[in-house]
Amino acid sequence: xxxxxxxxxxxxxxxxxxxxxxxxxxxxxxxxxxxxxxxxxxxxxxxxxxxxxxxxxxxxxxxxxxxxxxxxxxxxxxxxxxxxxxxxxxxxxxxxxxxxxxxxxxxxxxxxxxxxxxxxxxxxxxxxxxxxxxxxxxxxxxxxxxxxxxxxxxxxxxxxxxxxxxxxxxxxxxxxxxxxxxxxxxxxxxxxxxxxxxxxxxxxxxxxxxxxxxxxxxxxxxxxxxxxxxxxxxxxxxxxxxxxxxxxxxxxxxxxxxxxxxxxxxxxxxxxxxxxxxxxxxxxxxxxxxxxxxxxxxxxxxxxxxxxxxxxxxxxxxxxxxxxxxxxxxxxxxxxxxxxxxxxxxxxxxxxxxxxxxxxxxxxxxxxxxxxxxxx
Amino acid sequence: xxxxxxxxxxxxxxxxxxxxxxxxxxxxxxxxxxxxxxxxxxxxxxxxxxxxxxxxxxxxxxxxxxxxxxxxxxxxxxxxxxxxxxxxxxxxxxxxxxxxxxxxxxxxxxxxxxxxxxxxxxxxxxxxxxxxxxxxxxxxxxxxxxxxxxxxxxxxxxxxxxxxxxxxxxxxxxxxxxxxxxxxxxxxxxxxxxxxxxxxxxxxxxxxxxxxxxxxxxxxxxxxxxxxxxxxxxxxxxxxxxxxxxxxxxxxxxxxxxxxxxxxxxxxxxxxxxxxxxxxxxxxxxxxxxxxxxxxxxxxxxxxxxxxxxxxxxxxxxxxxxxxxxxxxxxxxxxxxxxxxxxxxxxxxxxxxxxxxxxxxxxxxxxxxxxxxxxxxxxxxxxxxxxxxxxxxxxxxxxxxxxxxxxxxxxxxxxxxxxxxxxxxxxxxxxxxxxxxxxxxxxxxxxxxxxxxxxxxxxxxxxxxxxxxxxxxxxxxxxxxxxxxxxxxxxxxxxxxxxxxxxxxxxxxxxxxxxxxxxxx
Numbered sequence: 001x002x003x004x005x006x007x008x009x010x011x012x013x014x015x016x017x018x019x020x021x022x023x024x025x026x027x028x029x030x031x032x033x034x035x036x037x038x039x040x041x042x043x044x045x046x047x048x049x050x051x052x053x054x055x056x057x058x059x060x061x062x063x064x065x066x067x068x069x070x071x072x073x074x075x076x077x078x079x080x081x082x083x084x085x086x087x088x089x090x091x092x093x094x095x096x097x098x099x100x101x102x103x104x105x106x107x108x109x110x111x112x113x114x115x116x117x118x119x120x121x122x123x124x125x126x127x128x129x130x131x132x133x134x135x136x137x138x139x140x141x142x143x144x145x146x147x148x149x150x151x152x153x154x155x156x157x158x159x160x161x162x163x164x165x166x167x168x169x170x171x172x173x174x175x176x177x178x179x180x181x182x183x184x185x186x187x188x189x190x191x192x193x194x195x196x197x198x199x200x201x202x203x204x205x206x207x208x209x210x211x212x213x214x215x216x217x218x219x220x221x222x223x224x225x226x227x228x229x230x231x232x233x234x235x236x237x238x239x240x241x242x243x244x245x246x247x248x249x250x251x252x253x254x255x256x257x258x259x260x261x262x263x264x265x266x267x268x269x270x271x272x273x274x275x276x277x278x279x280x281x282x283x284x285x286x287x288x289x290x291x292x293x294x295x296x297x298x299x300x301x302x303x304x305x306x307x308x309x310x311x312x313x314x315x316x317x318x319x320x321x322x323x324x325x326x327x328x329x330x331x332x333x334x335x336x337x338x339x340x341x342x343x344x345x346x347x348x349x350x351x352x353x354x355x356x357x358x359x360x361x362x363x364x365x366x367x368x369x370x371x372x373x374x375x376x
Numbered sequence: 377x378x379x380x381x382x383x384x385x386x387x388x389x390x391x392x393x394x395x396x397x398x399x400x401x402x403x404x405x406x407x408x409x410x411x412x413x414x415x416x417x418x419x420x421x422x423x424x425x426x427x428x429x430x431x432x433x434x435x436x437x438x439x440x441x442x443x444x445x446x447x448x449x450x451x452x453x454x455x456x457x458x459x460x461x462x463x464x465x466x467x468x469x470x471x472x473x474x475x476x477x478x479x480x481x482x483x484x485x486x487x488x489x490x491x492x493x494x495x496x497x498x499x500x501x502x503x504x505x506x507x508x509x510x511x512x513x514x515x516x517x518x519x520x521x522x523x524x525x526x527x528x529x530x531x532x533x534x535x536x537x538x539x540x541x542x543x544x545x546x547x548x549x550x551x552x553x554x555x556x557x558x559x560x561x562x563x564x565x566x567x568x569x570x571x572x573x574x575x576x577x578x579x580x581x582x583x584x585x586x587x588x589x590x591x592x593x594x595x596x597x598x599x600x601x602x603x604x605x606x607x608x609x610x611x612x613x614x615x616x617x618x619x620x621x622x623x624x625x626x627x628x629x630x631x632x633x634x635x636x637x638x639x640x641x642x643x644x645x646x647x648x649x650x651x652x653x654x655x656x657x658x659x660x661x662x663x664x665x666x667x668x669x670x671x672x673x674x675x676x677x678x679x680x681x682x683x684x685x686x687x688x689x690x691x692x693x694x695x696x697x698x699x700x701x702x703x704x705x706x707x708x709x710x711x712x713x714x715x716x717x718x719x720x721x722x723x724x725x726x727x728x729x730x731x732x733x734x735x736x737x738x739x740x741x742x743x744x745x746x747x748x749x750x751x752x753x754x755x756x757x758x759x760x761x762x763x764x765x766x767x768x769x770x771x772x773x774x775x776x777x778x779x780x781x782x783x784x785x786x787x788x789x790x791x792x793x794x795x796x797x798x799x800x801x802x803x804x805x806x807x808x809x810x811x812x813x814x815x816x817x818x819x820x821x822x823x824x825x826x827x828x829x830x831x832x833x834x835x836x837x838x839x840x841x842x843x844x845x846x847x848x849x850x851x852x853x854x855x856x857x858x859x860x861x862x863x864x865x866x867x868x869x870x871x872x873x874x875x876x877x878x879x880x881x882x883x884x885x886x887x888x889x890x891x892x893x894x895x896x897x
Contacts, residue, residue, distance in 0.1 A: 055496075072475055073476040074476075077465055080461035083456075098447045331539070333548075334473060342480065359492055360495065
């Protein structure tokens with residue numbers, strides 16, 4: 001049996017992996033949906049774009065469901081505090097996730113341009129909402145959120161929806177939006193008919209540029225303006241999961257962990273190098289371009305997670321209540337069991353997922369769409 | 377802290393509505409997908425095109441329903457954290473695991489394969505497509521398995537213990553959680569109910585085609601599959617429903633007593649009240665029509681064991697509240713000094729009853745200050761809503777027996793190749809369509825409403841499980857759900873009707889006029 005500290009670190013990494021898996025896999029679906037009206041100039045073009053994500057978006061979305069479920073199982077307090085605290089923001093995300101499946105399925109079921117257009121807007125809107133809110137939520141992690149625990153470990157939250165919209169958080173929202181729109185455009189460049197793909201190449205270049213500027217700006221903001229959180233005194237890494245057992249110092253830098261573990265720098269450097277990679281590759285080799293944008297997405301999220309380590313959800317109201325890797329996890333036994341289950345099942349999932357992608361490979365052409373749908 | 381009762385009421389209402397709504401779609405997915413697997417197997421074995429076209433036609437309807445199931449399922453996964461944050465903290469260590477495993481083992485499988493099922497007909501071989509359909513079916517049933525493992529733990533929380541250091545339940549034995557006897561019975565009972573619904577769906581719609589004289593061969597073949605699959609499923613749902621009744625009577629005696637409106641312990645073997653009018657005020661059942669022995673047989677599988685009545689169970693609850701207060705006191709002492717040996721011993725002796733002390737939190741802030749009146753009130757609150765359970769259960773069981781009769785008759789007619797010989801039968805089959813929905817929704821009402829006042833039976837009262845959100849926030853989300861769910865329900869029914877009316881003939885699926893160009897998605 002692995003010791004508790006190691007398991008907690010592994011589950012922190014796994015949480016990151018699931019979030020990155022979600023951002024890469026479902027991120028391009030959201031990106032394509034967000035660009036539906038920009039890339040697709042008429043209904044047939046939009047059908048090409050949708051057809052490019054249709055066979056796989058449903059499986060991709062499970063990364064999100066799984067990230068939620070795994071957080072519930074491995075980090076129950078993080079799940080409870082974040083989902084209930086950011087109640088209305090999460091409700092909006094939920095609405096997007098409710099409308100997407102029906103949008104994909106219902107859109108082609110009635111042959112009427114107004115019907116198709118309605119669902120196009122629903123898909124675009126749900127894509128933009130999720131991409132923005134995911135970034136805003138990440139931004140709030142750096143700002144700290146207003147919650148505290150009482151002695152029964154019942155959490156109370158002292159703030160509303162609009163308190164989440166701090167300028168820094170909004171900046172993070174835009175980082176996320178531009179990053180995933182770029183990623184979605186890379187997918188379209190890979191998957192859609194050539195005329196649409198050419199448009200997607202242009203957009204992906206613009207979006208990566210915007211992303212890179214905003215990402216650096218966010219980094220500078222974190223470095224010079226945002227107080228970092230740190231556990232005061234030596235951290236008890238294998239104690240009971242009770243956040244109230246520690247003291248927290250506020251006022252240091254979020255870059256402290258980068259000083260402590262210099263290899264963390266790989267993440268932000270890779271994020272920017274990948275952005276350059278997208279610029280260089282997407283026009284010529286779309287598969288390589290898509291891999292670059294996937295790396296960009298993954299390392300961006302990793303860079304945020306690294307900066308926060310060991311914090312998961314800092315509390316601005318009562319820093320002692322902050323959730324960290326050392327005091328917000330499930331029990332030793334649950335972490336161990338869930339690790340075994342994940343180690344067995346996740347590779348199998350990846351195996352059949354890649355089979356499905358191989359079966360459905362190839363560009364979706366306008367001609368194909370006309371033949372199959374008769375226009376819808 | 378005192379819990380806002382408006383938040384509790386609204387959160388419960390929202391959970392009940394979204395869960396019942398989700399379960400309008402899930403069982404149809406569960407059942408229909410196996411029918412598709414059977415039809416496609418026949419296609420691969422016989423090579424006859426009509427069977428493939430059957431898969432494609434019923435697949436269109438399956439697809440619409442599947443999308444609704446996925447859409448409304450996300451709500452369930454989110455809602456524990458959003459509305460039941462203290463619940464999520466208190467039992468996440470145990471309850472979260474099956475949900476996460478469901479995602480990894482089942483939902484990934486079905487969601488990944490469903491795209492290939494619809495769009496892969498031309499891209500992969502027959503055998504591979506058949507395998508995709510089978511794994512899709514397997515994925516949906518596995519999904520139900522893990523969700524029901526989680527739900528069973530709410531009914532019968534085995535394999536876990538309270539940890540005063542973390543203020544939550546933690547796993548002590550995963551195999552106990554996994555092999556919870558309640559989980560096994562619930563799983564088989566629930567998926568069988570889904571299979572009945574899938575069979576009824578195909579049976580009823582096919583009957584409608586036969587009444588109209590449309591798609592006759594297509595409909596007869598579909599009905600034959602539905603009749604045989606439905607008969608097996610209906611038998612299984614009733615037989616295993618009995619097993620479920622047995623485990624309930626072992627583990628949730630109060631729920632069982634409420635279902636039976638059994639106000640007082642009867643001498644063994646207890647009689648079964650077929651119908652009657654339960655009177656909550658008088659604690660008696662008027663005009664009861666009783667069948668001797670039957671209840672004792674169902675509930676204890678014996679003739680010599682008694683089943684406790686509601687009044688006796690309230691007395692037991694009072695004792696357990698007393699023990700629970702001692703456990704609560706010990707828990708507070710351990711929070712101050714985690715090595716206090718005496719407190720440890722007290723908690724170990726009574727931690728099974730700690731949840732009963734938490735029932736008092738509705739009336740007093742500190743359960744140790746509770747008066748005798750508070751304790752009586754808390755003990756009385758362990759009685760669920762008897763008339764609702766009494767009637768829900770009877771209607772559900774009535775439906776179950778009706779399904780056996782209908783499918784047995786259908787099976788007989790199918791084997792004599794006389795499915796379309798009597799119009800009254802076809803009309804009966806058509807008008808029976810809503811009954812499986814009625815039965816499954818009532819089944820969940822019995823299971824979940826019957827568990828009240830507990831979120832986790834005997835461990836965590838529902839009222840304590842809520843989040844620290846405002847009533848206004850919950851009202852906002854509840855309003856959103858009502859609005860969007862109603863709109864989606866309208867669209868869903870409209871689309872399903874549209875495609876049924878069009879039918880295999882109208883959609884160009886069967887008979888084949890031109891070489892196949894239609895993909896069913």
